Amino acid sequence: MARNLTSKTVEAWRFAISFLVDRERSNAARREFWAQGSDKCAGILNDLGLTRTEFDDAMRLPYASEDLLTPAMRSVGIDPDSFQTLEAVRGGMSRTCMTCPHRRQCRGLLAAFDFENHYQDFCPNSPGFAKLLEQGRT
Numbered sequence: 001m002a003r004n005l006t007s008k009t010v011e012a013w014r015f016a017i018s019f020l021v022d023r024e025r026s027n028a029a030r031r032e033f034w035a036q037g038s039d040k041c042a043g044i045l046n047d048l049g050l051t052r053t054e055f056d057d058a059m060r061l062p063y064a065s066e067d068l069l070t071p072a073m074r075s076v077g078i079d080p081d082s083f084q085t086l087e088a089v090r091g092g093m094s095r096t097c098m099t100c101p102h103r104r105q106c107r108g109l110l111a112a113f114d115f116e117n118h119y120q121d122f123c124p125n126s127p128g129f130a131k132l133l134e135q136g137r138t
């Protein structure tokens with residue numbers, strides 16, 4: 001019982017620390033972004049299809065400072081540097097990823113090398129991945 005309580009406490013501490021580290025990283029990334037100047041930032045946000053408010057909201061999501069799209073693509077067999085992929089990223093995949101409500105689950109599965117077995121159940125970019133995989137076969 002006491003051991004179970006201790007392991008739960010340690011788990012809670014680990015979660016709290018990882019949450020705080022993640023928040024700090026995201027806040028730093030957000031500050032760095034806006035430090036580029038409002039004109040440049042407005043251009044980048046326009047390219048991404050995000051308003052300033054949407055960007056700020058996205059930066060509050062888990063692991064907001066991390067690129068999850070590139071490793072997700074690699075894990076399902078998509079070349080993130082191909083012309084079609086880069087077009088898809090510009091066409092909205094990046095935006096979808098930045099505003100995705102499943103970032104914590106996604107990152108956990110990527111870390112466990114298990115994303116490819118589950119992403120179709122929750123990843124909002126799943127249809128886009130299917131299209132790219134199909135294009136890769138033709």
Ligand code: SF4
Pocket residue numbers: 068069072096097098100101102103106107122123124125126
């Ligand atoms: S689950 Fe969300 S964060 Fe992960 S690749 Fe898909 S859209 Fe991006």
